[in-house]
Amino acid sequence: MKKSRVGVFVCHCGHNIARAIDIKSVMEKIRKYPGVAHVEDYIYLCADPGQKIVADKIKDKNLDAIVIANCSPNLHEKTFRDLVESVNMNRFKCEIANIREQCSWPHDQEREKATLKSVKIIESVIEKVKQNQELEPIRVPLTKKALVIGGGIAGIQAALDIANGGFKVILLERRATIGGKMAQLSETFPTLDCPQCIMTPKMVAVAKHENITLMTYSALESLEGYVGNFTVKIREKAKYVDWDKCVGCGDCTEKCPAKVDSEFDAKLSKRKAIYRDFPQAVPNKFVIDAEHCIKLTKGKCGVCEKICPAKAIKYDDKDEIIEEKIGAVIVATGFDLFGLEKVGEYGYGKYKDVIDGLQFERILAASGPTGGKVERPSDGKTPKDVVFIQCVGSRDPEFGMPYCSSICCMYTAKQAMLFKHAVPEGQPYIFCMDIRSTGKGYEEFVQRAVEEDGVVYLRGRVSKIYQDDDKIMVWGADMASGKKVEIPADLVVLSTAIVPAEGIKDLASKLRITTDEYGFLKEAHLKLQPVETLTSGIFIAGTAQSPKDITDTVAQASAAASKIMALFSSKEYIRSPTIARVDEDVCKGCGICVNACTYSAIELDTIKKISKVNEALCEGCGACAAVCPSGAMQQKNYTKKQLLDMISVATEDYDKG
Amino acid sequence: MAENNSDKNIVYYPGCTLHTWAKSLSDTFIESFKKLDINLHELSDWSCCQAVFPLARDNIMGLVPAARILIQAREHGDILTTLCSFCFNVLRRTNNAIQTDGEIRAKLNAYLEEDYTGDVHVLHPLEILKVMVGFDKLKSKVTKPCGNIKIGPYYGCQLIRPPKEMKFDDPEDPKLLDMFLESIGCEVVNFPFKVECCGSYQIVQGEDMVADRAYAILSNARKNGAEAIALSCPLCFYNLDTRQNLITQKYTDFSPMPVFYFTELMGMALGIDEGLCGFDKHKVDPGILLESLQKSSDTQEHVTVKNDQNKLGVN
Amino acid sequence: MEELSGQNLNACNQCLKCTAGCSFVDNMDLLPNQVIRCIQLGQEDEVMKSKTPWLCASCFTCVTRCPKGVDLSRIMEAIRTLLLRQGKEHINLSGSEFKLPADAPQQLFVSGSRKLSG
The missing domain is CATH 3.50.50.60 (FAD/NAD(P)-binding domain)
Structure with missing residues (x-):
């Protein structure tokens, strides 16, 4: 095997790392590590001059792999992998050693220990990168259709932006009309515009837009797949009114005898069991609230059926499950x-x-x-x-x-x-x-x-x-x-x-995104990725993320929409190739990995008696590799040997006590 | 749990005031519980609980008397009850501190003859009535229901606060005394000042302060329709009944309002000897209210109490 | 004072809810929130000569409602304790100058003397 020439670059991150860690002594130790050909530090590696140092040194020192010791890979792994690619190094020959979030920040007051720990972190990553394979990204097709969950001002704005960008959108809303909380407001600060003047036109635009499919009185049932290739199931709740026939005349509601606290009027007035939230509702259709309808609960009444001139009442209506293929999601479920x-x-x-x-x-x-x-x-x-x-x-x-x-x-x-x-x-x-x-x-x-x-x-x-x-x-x-x-x-x-709106935790778990300690949806990075989540292809907007006013909500909705449009503007989606791989000579086809996979990405080939990984579905989580009894299942660039070597390097000094 | 409680001892800690000054509170409680077939074991040879829970972190010595009472109780049963709100506050908070605060438990145990980790349950008689007897059962034992007497349940401070430690009831709108009064046939009047402080021991610093507090509480109860007050604490009784004369002296618009210990009303409803109620010791004579009660409740006569000052001997 | 009360005085953001609900503010020279404020500003002297800690009856209303979980009743007790440990009794209930109301319950004497005379 050819001797490695690894370059290690240590970032000060201003004071963030340098304050807690003795960078000079870290560099001295790393310089002596087998396979290291070059070590250098800089105050801000992610800045332009820092990146130039790295690029130049790869060429000058003839490096074949590099380790960047800085912050979380969430922040700058992509930055540096793009950089090495520009100087003809395979992007998987670049690894991040996180000595900020995992070392300098938590060990702010323990300089000596923090310095040793950062050495160990860097050495273990060197060990990994030396064994990394050169991989090529996987390219998969994209479904250029978005799902926006929540029909308040955030969802409306996002749906309109994406639709105006030329892409298809499904706008999902659990109430019968879109409009959300903003539709309930009197006037808005600081301009004193009334929502009727500034929002209703947007609601109408949604209804009329050829690129928008409006699905109200509906909720997300499940989501499967991955960015660019999601399959969602949507539950369209029974409305007990045939919307193809209902003309919104309102005769039914006038005569309905069942009275219920109005959600739209915040319990200050009564609505009927057959109702629409407000006269400007979009779509302008009625639904029957099954919980309070006398006909549906006690079998008596039936007044609305008798009176409806359009013959739209449908007491035997049922929930329907609709399946759709989409490429990205915006969650804009608002607040309570x-x-x-x-x-x-x-x-x-x-x-x-x-x-x-x-x-x-x-x-x-x-x-x-x-x-x-x-x-x-x-x-x-x-x-x-x-x-x-x-x-x-x-x-x-x-x-x-x-x-x-x-x-x-x-x-x-x-x-x-x-x-x-x-x-x-x-x-x-x-x-x-x-x-x-x-x-x-x-x-x-x-x-x-x-x-x-x-x-x-x-x-x-x-x-x-x-x-x-x-x-x-x-x-x-x-x-x-x-x-x-x-x-x-x-x-x-x-x-x-x-x-956060009721049901947010349940929805978040269906979407495999996280919530913060109060239940608001968690962004990928509070400052730099405020509309992304850690699940690629799922974006967030509005008060579902944190309390905010209409101005900020609209801005965030447009931001999320633009992220999706950027995603949809590529021909195909590029996925990470660090996924699972089966060594067909070793695999006995026991099938344990099939059960371990949450993404249904592994199938058992019953003839060959081996497991097979579907590259399009595998998320690279490593669960299959962890449970495989024979070691046949390995995750690319996270092989068992790599991980064990990393652990022994990281722990050897501590073992000695 | 409602059954088999006759073989379960409940240990009763009377405290400094109950056998003398607030004798009727204790006597009517003991007699009523007899009627309900609940065995009480009264602690003998007890010492003072110190009346106020020590709030300084280093005052471990201040917790010793209460801890000794808890240890003493443990010998006779696993439930300790007490009537005075101050005693209840001190005993429950001390027990809670021992249960939840390891540092306090360790330090305190160094002063105690026996180790104690908080295994006794400190329950208020109202809690016992709710949980162990049940208000439905209490209701079924009532022989002389309290008619339609309109009573304002007054909780004060020490019974309900601080809620994190006392865990007695909703601190802003407690309902336990309300539920009790309903079960013995009273018409309960909810009033916002039922959780306001009566002035506590502050009468030693100025009678005015206490008169102002008592006036605010009683007026608020009356405004909401109460004809009398029911409470559980001797010091509240002192400020609201014994010294009601301070209010009448200061506020000319105020007319007297009778005050009862809740146990007196329970005793009457369960048909114990009325002499135990010690109504002669009440400074605001509850007589008229009680008379009209015991006649028939078809007339609203007793409502006129407030206009009939001559007969209500406030001294 | 923080040590004796076990309270983090920096947690108080001076919302005044304690003052708004206190029954005895009319008689106080420092409002309950001002007691904490003085300590926050290092003016412990002001607090030590104030009537306010003696007027606090430990009714725990402020404790119950404080949005920041600050137990003001323990801060008041810490101030009283420091003074009493210096021998500065507020009222000597067993002294000859003070006459306890003859009709008072024992409970009044015990609680009052523990709070005001130590």
């Missing part, structure tokens, strides 16, 4: 509000005139249950003193939500302002922790609310709320005056913490 009943001291659910922010949006909205007239839920009176409370649940580790919900400061200012416009003699008070108004035009908007509309801000949290005759008593405090404050209010609005 935190269950306020848990904040016992605020009496939400106990006192009718203590409501949440979304309910007040409905009260302010022209499309709402009061037609935009500000009336309080208990007795319909126009409230005069309205207290708004921010950070209810948010920034509250005791309730498990230490994070900021991001939008409450602004929507509360907006609601206070709109209230004052609707009730000029009214007085809005806002209890806040501080005012976070960092978006474009946001601080000016807050100042307008204070200066022109007389909104009074009190800096402090509220401790207790209770009913006192027809007033809602609010016990708060005001930092500026250093006093405890008691306000007899007519209405209290709680700006509630945002939590």
Whole structure:
């Protein structure tokens, strides 16, 4: 075997690595390691001059493999593999030794130990790269059709962008209409545009777009395959109304006797069992809520069937499973509000005139249950003193939500302002922790609310709320005056913490993507890959990733769409070749690997009695290699020998004690 | 669990106030539990629990008396109960600290004659009624239901807080006393101040402070429809009943409101000797309310209590 | 004070919820949140001469509602403990100047003296 000429390049990552690790001594040790032909360090290897050093040295020193000792391969493996390819080295002869996330960061205070550990990490990677085979990427065909899950403003924007880019899109929404939370809002900060003016046109555009297939009242059942080649099953829920026939006239809903709290009006009004969320619904069709329909639960009634002029009622409707081939997914499932009943001291659910922010949006909205007239839920009176409370649940580790919900400061200012416009003699008070108004035009908007509309801000949290005759008593405090404050209010609005939409964990596991500790979808990298996930081909957008306002949601949706369009612009998808391989001479065809594979990528050849790997399906997870009793199944460039050699190199000094 | 409890000993720790100042609280509790066939074993030769849970981290000595009581209880049964909210707070928190905080457990055991790891259950009589007796069974044993007397259940502080350690009930809207009162036939009035502090021992620093607190609590209960208050703690009783005269002196719009220990109402409902209730020791005479109760409840006469100050001898 | 109370005073972000719910603020010279603030600013002297820790009745309302899990009742006790250990009793309940109400329960005397006289 030819003697290796490995080049090792150690990055300081500014202070990130250099502060915790003695780089000089690392280099001295590595220089002596068998097969190492060159060692060099630089302050930022990923920057242009750093990359030039690496490229130049590969040529000058005639290197045949390199190790970059820097940060996680998630960040720069691709950077350096692209680089070595440009100087005619096979990309698999470049490996990353992660001495930042796995060494300098966690061992910040233990310089000596961290230095030794980084030497061991680098040496083990040298051992690996010396045995790496030169591999060629696998090229697979692409299905140039996207699935967007969630029909709120994020999903709508993403679907329109992809469709306008010339690619097919399926837009999936679990309610009967698209529109999401934004459709429920009164007006939006800081421009005071109403959603009806700025969003409804987009909803209509979705419905009319030739590249978009709209599937509402539907949910994802399963997803299989890999980027560019997913197969999804979609459950189209039984609607009990034939949408091909329904013309949206609304006769049915008028006569339906079953009343249910309206989701769209945040429980402030009743809808019927046969319903649509709002008159501008897209598609403008009705569904029957099977749980509350008298005919479907008790077998009696049937009024809607009798009255429907289009003969669209279908009591025997069933769920349908539809299979589709797609190439990429955007998850834009939005948010819910935190269950306020848990904040016992605020009496939400106990006192009718203590409501949440979304309910007040409905009260302010022209499309709402009061037609935009500000009336309080208990007795319909126009409230005069309205207290708004921010950070209810948010920034509250005791309730498990230490994070900021991001939008409450602004929507509360907006609601206070709109209230004052609707009730000029009214007085809005806002209890806040501080005012976070960092978006474009946001601080000016807050100042307008204070200066022109007389909104009074009190800096402090509220401790207790209770009913006192027809007033809602609010016990708060005001930092500026250093006093405890008691306000007899007519209405209290709680700006509630945002939590991920219900069912997100289940959906995430179907999609093989991860959630963070609060249940929000986890991005591949918070700063540099905010719309990617660790599963290639699956992207995220909007409040499913973290609380954010409409401006940021739309921007993120467009970003996710552009990622998909970039993916779809290639002829084929290039996959990593570090997948499983069977040594046919050794394999006995026991089939253990078949069961170990979660991607159904291994089949048993019953005639030859050996396992066969489907290269298109194998994700290279290594599960089969780990369970193989004979060692016939190996993962390319992660062979058993490579891994064992890495381990013995990494542990030898520690073994000696 | 409701069955077979007659062979299970429940150890009763009375504490400093129960045999003298709050005798009726203790007597009616013991008699009522007899009626419910629950064996109580009263600790003899007990010492003071120290009344307040020591909050300074290094005050291990402050936990010793309570730990000794728990050890003493262990000899007689695995459930310890006590009526006074202060004792309950101290005993339960001490037990909890021993169970959950290894450092405290180790340090404390160095002072104790016997090792103790928190194996006794500290239960409030209301919890025993709910879990071991069951409110349905209690209801079935009632011989003289409390009519439609409108009672505000008052919990105060030490019974319910801090919730992470006490784990007694919802700290903002507790319901255990409510459920108890319902089961003995009272009409329960929910009022927001049922968890507000009555002023505790602060009367030693100023009577005004306590009068203000008591006024706020009783007025709030009345505003929500209560004619009387039920509670479990002698110090709350002192501030709300014994010293109700402070309120009438300071607030001219205030008219007296009777206050009961919950066990007195239980005793009456279960038909124990009324003499044990010690109503003569109440400063706000509950007589009229009780009379109207025991007649028939078809008239709403007893509601007029608040206008009938002459007969309610507040001194 | 942090050691004696076992509380991380830096965790308090001065939201004032403790003050908003406290029953005794009317009589206090420092608001409950200001007690923590003074300690955060290194002004322990202010706290040691304040009436506030003595007015705290350990009702645990603030503890129950604090969004950051700060146990203010333990901080108040730490202040009282430090003063009492220096021999600075707030009220000498067994002294001749103080007259306990004759009609009071034993419980009042025990709890009051443990909190205020050590």
